[in-house]
Amino acid sequence: MLNVSDNNRINNKTLEKYSAIGLLNKEKHYKILNKIFLVFVTIAVLFLFLPWTQNISGSGAVTTLKPNQRPQTIQSLISGRIEKWYVNEGDYVKAGDTILFISEIKEDYLDPNLVENTKNQMIAKEDAVASYESKVGALDSQMNAINNERNLKSQQAKNKIRQAILKIKSDSMDLEAIKTQIKIANTQFKRAVQLNKEGLKPVTDVEEKRLKLQEIEAKIITQENKLLSSENELINARVEISRINAEYSEKFSKAQSDQYTAQSSKYDTKAQVNKLENQYNNYKIRNGMYYIKAPQNGYVNRALKSGLGENIKEGTPIVSIMPAKYDIAVETYISPNDFPLIQKGEKVRVWFDGWPTIVFSGWPNLSYGTFGGKIVAVENFISDNGKYRVLIAPDEEDKHDWPKQLSIGSGAQTMALLDNVPIWYEIWRTLNGFPPNYYKPATSAEKTKEVSEKK
Structure with missing residues (x-):
């Protein structure tokens, strides 16, 4: 239904009796608000142009x-068992100060005289190297003596060859002389036989010439035997020089083989010495790892492992340290x-x-x-x-x-x-x-x- 009743209309005359309504009708407040808004907008616009970083x-x-x-943790480089603490949390430590002592737990390093025994083994092997070096030197001297003796024997055999050659020449010349003598004796014998037939020579002369011819013929056989004997001596001298070379080559080869064997043993022993020296240094350094020390000046922040008799592995963080500077x-x-x-x-x-x-x-x-x-x-x-x-x-x-x-x-x-x-x-x-x-x-x-x- 339409509300056409006059009862719902506001009577302005009745409102004017209130003083507040009267003031509102007299003052234009929107002008003040406009001024405030204008100032605010002006300030906001100016604010927008202010520098901003x-x-x-x-x-x-x-x-x-x-x-x-920076703060760091100290680790154990080897496995071990905690035996003793030397610091407390909050303590100031200098570089090299001992923080913790651990004992060995691996059976390969439990021997208390391990370092000393390894050193003795290394010294013994070094003595063995020196012995092999002496043997190599002795064999070298022996080979030099063999070479000298072979040279002398070879020279002696060569001299015998020269002697045999000269003797052959001498026997050959004697043989030729006897052959000449035979020709002369044969000629004299024939002449004596001819003269005997002619009655100019007696039979005794003929017999004498025949005897002389026979003697010279006997000499030629002896001289041929001597020549053959000289040739055999030359052959024997040449065979002897070959035998000398073979004999002393065998001796020299045997001495050289022994020398190579001694050198091989020396090098093998040297390798063992180096291995033992490496083990000795490793054991010696490992003994120093039982004491865990501070790497630099600082403060012990926190003990990451605690107690005694606790086993730790290599690389396990033990304490945390904050450097002092x-x-x-x-x-x-x-x-x-x-x-x-x-x-x-x-x-x-x-x-x-x-x-x-x-x-x-x-x-x-x-x-x-x-x-x-x-x-x-x-x-x-x-x-x-x-x-x-x-x-x-x-x-x-x-x-x-x-x-x-x-x-x-x-x-x-x-x-x-x-x-x-x-x-x-x-x-x-x-x-x-x-x-x-x-x-x-x-x-x-x-x-x-x-x-x-x-x-």
Whole structure:
């Protein structure tokens, strides 16, 4: 149904009797609101043109600048059984101080005189090497004597050959002389027979010439025998020189074979000496591993193994040590989207957990409780948390030094400073999801040039 009744209408005259309604009708309050809104818009527009420092934030922890200054664990290089502790947790130790003593548990090293026995074996083998060297030297002298004797015997045999040759020549000449004598005796015999037939010579002369001819014929047979005997002596001399060469070659070969055998035994014994020397040094070094010592000056943080009589394997962490002296740094992690903008040497602002801090990311100069840092290393491989690791060291040019009371491992927040842009640009960039402006820090040469230009 239509509401046409006059009872539902508001009577303005009845409302005017209230003073508040009367004031509203007299004052134009929308003008004041318009002025307030205009001032607010003006301030907001001016605010949009204020400078804003783009930055990349990250979170990490306090660490040390050098790897050898970070907390480390000390491992046992050999298996053993814990016998005695020399330190307590929190103690300060110097490099080389004994932390723990362990005893041997492997049966190969249980002999208490193992090092001394190995040394004696090594000395005995060294003496054997010296004996083989002496034998090699003696055989070398023997071979030299055999060569000298063979040369003398060969020279003697050669002399006999020369003698036999000369004797053959002499016997040959004697044989020719006898043959001449036979011819002469035969001629004289025939002449005597002819003269005897003619009656000029007596029969006795003929008989005498026949006897002389027979004597000379007997001599030629003897001389031929002597010549044959001389030729046999030449053959025997030549056979003798061959026999001498064969005999002394056999002697020399046998002595040389013995020498090679002695040299082989010497080299084999030398190899055994080197092996024993290696074992001796290993056993000697292993004895020093029973005492686990501090690698550097530091504090014993925590004993990872405890008690006495507990067996430990090689490579087992035993205690954790924090070096006494270290250069502090901060490791922070940057998202892959911002990683291309990070450069080595870039300035960074750092604030630490537990220290009062007021941070204005866009106005780092207005921030309180932040400290200057400089990027010294950028890891080019992504970490397990999906971010890239960046190492930051204190900035030497910053006015405020980092707190000395910082503990390794405490939390830290970082802010890498990039380009200066207006606030409206930063809002527009953030709304569109664009990365910050690429900013390359000035090198030392560029900084020097800028300072000289200012001067």
